[in-house]
Each structure stands twice: as structure tokens, then as C-alpha cells.
Amino acid sequence: MFWGHFLYLGVNMWSDRPPKFVEELTFDYEVWEEVTAKMSADGLDLLVVDLGDGVRYESHPEIAVRNAWSPQRLREELARLRALGIEPIPKLNFSTAHDAWLREYGRMVSTPRYYEVCADLLAEVAELFDRPRFVHIGMDEETAHHQRTFDYSVVRQNDLWWHDLVFLAEQVERHGARPWIWSDYAWHHPDLFYERMPRRILQSNWYYGESFEPPAGGRPRVLEEAEGFLTYPDLEAHGYDQMPTGSTHSDLANFGRTVEYCTEHIDGSRLLGFLQVPWRRTVAEFRDIHLTAVDLVRETKEKYDDAKR
Numbered sequence: 001m002f003w004g005h006f007l008y009l010g011v012n013m014w015s016d017r018p019p020k021f022v023e024e025l026t027f028d029y030e031v032w033e034e035v036t037a038k039m040s041a042d043g044l045d046l047l048v049v050d051l052g053d054g055v056r057y058e059s060h061p062e063i064a065v066r067n068a069w070s071p072q073r074l075r076e077e078l079a080r081l082r083a084l085g086i087e088p089i090p091k092l093n094f095s096t097a098h099d100a101w102l103r104e105y106g107r108m109v110s111t112p113r114y115y116e117v118c119a120d121l122l123a124e125v126a127e128l129f130d131r132p133r134f135v136h137i138g139m140d141e142e143t144a145h146h147q148r149t150f151d152y153s154v155v156r157q158n159d160l161w162w163h164d165l166v167f168l169a170e171q172v173e174r175h176g177a178r179p180w181i182w183s184d185y186a187w188h189h190p191d192l193f194y195e196r197m198p199r200r201i202l203q204s205n206w207y208y209g210e211s212f213e214p215p216a217g218g219r220p221r222v223l224e225e226a227e228g229f230l231t232y233p234d235l236e237a238h239g240y241d242q243m244p245t246g247s248t249h250s251d252l253a254n255f256g257r258t259v260e261y262c263t264e265h266i267d268g269s270r271l272l273g274f275l276q277v278p279w280r281r282t283v284a285e286f287r288d289i290h291l292t293a294v295d296l297v298r299e300t301k302e303k304y305d306d307a308k309r
Helices: 029-041 071-083 100-107 112-128 158-174 190-196 225-237 254-265 284-308
Strands: 002-008 046-050 087-091 134-136 178-182 202-204 273-276
Touching (some): 029 284, 071 112, 100 112, 225 254, 273 284
Parallel strands (some): 002 273
């Protein structure tokens, strides 16, 4: 059972145009160090690192922002995390709603060059992380609505979305890791999702609200974000392994209630753990949010462990 937290290294996951796109590494190592030390002290054992363009990849250095970490700097930090008892997991989001970090390659989606670059990056990241247990490839919110303010938007649909998902998953598996994605595609395309989603892909459904009460009118066929928690039992019914995701983004009670709901609705053999995602940059401005988020995981873990005794 993993108890995890999420931190940004790179931050360019949205618009590929200024001012939202930043050319300098937006990252405070002191905050990172303090949060990861607290994770270790509080019993959290997994850290998902959103890499994006925060690393100067040897295969594609043109992606990196200024002052991005070198591969050697990243390796040193991964060794420090492991010494703290934290398992680091890489994340590269290939959703077209969150791939600004790919720069020009984000405007080459589903072309031969795009596939080549994605394969290069996933191979290098697998090597940097010493064949990690999982690689998170994102794939969330790829809709026109989520890109409505972008200067350039693209949405893969139908067979193309599935082709690219399987391609990316296979690249991860080539290097001995398990692919991991966000599960919100299932909200809007449930029949297709449960027909075509490979069970070998680890699922992180997400829901950040306070209420876990089913809608008065019964379960809708197509879910909105406010009903996203209903996908947890759906994934369980179809036999998927899960790492449910809570957040402090909207409600401080969410993570604890996520654990309560999911331990009731997901068989322990398919419940790999829980992930806390504050969705805030790793900078001094959001230090307290990250520390509070870790506190909430610790408190919830203690209740979970007590209940298991």
C-alpha cells in the first residue's frame, strides 16, 4: 500500500504561449527538500515527479527551460529520495491539453517525429530512474473544452487516441515499467473505456470534492467532474488496479474521504495505494499547502493503519 505525494519539477503543462509558459525553471529546492523530508518522517513512501521540461534531456536538450536539472543532478536527487525511503516515480504528461512542455513537438502530435521523440524521452527517463516500477504518462482532459483558451489546440479522438495511448504504454513497458494514467476518459466514454483500456495500465481516477453521495437521480451514464468518484467502483467492477487520487485543491477533507470511500469500494488486491496531488508549484508561495497536504496523508494513514490492526 503506497502513500504518495506529487511535486512539480517542470511546470509548463498548459499553454505553450507566454505569460503562462515560462522559460526559466520555476522551482525552489528548499521547499522540495523540506516537503520530501516531511514525507519521509510522516511515513509517505512514494513521490510522483512531474518532470516536463525541468530536465535537460540528453536525447532532446532543446526541450529544457533555462536552469533545468542535468541528468546527473536528477540522478543525485533520486538517490537522496531513495535514502529517505521514498520511491520516486517519473511523470511525463502526453495529453494534448498538458503537453506544452514538449514545445514544437506538441504541434506534431501523432506524426512519425512525435512518436520518435516520445519514445526517446520515455527511454531516457526509464534509464534515469533506474527502471522505475511505474511511469505516469498523464493522458487526462484531452478535450476541446480544456483547450478553449489555447492559441493552438488539438484533440485526438476515436482510434487515434487509443493508438497513441497503447503506443506510449508499450514504450514504458519496453523498459520494464508499468504505465500509469489518469482515468477521466472513462467519465465521458465509459463503454469504450471498459472495452478497450488494457488492464495492465494502472488507473488513477481523481475526484477533489467533499461529497461522496451518489446523485439523487441515480448514476448518470456520462459523468461530470462533480460525479467523478463514481468511477472508482466502476474500475473495480471491471478488474483494474487503482491508485486513487485526492487533493487539497478544492477541499481539505477530500483525501481522507477518498481513502474511506475507496477502501469500501475497491478490493485490497487491486488497491495499490493513494496519491495526494495539491496541484501547486514547488515554490515558497505554496510551501504551506504542500506541508498541509503531507500532514493530511499522515493523519489518514494513521487512521487506516489503526483500523487494520
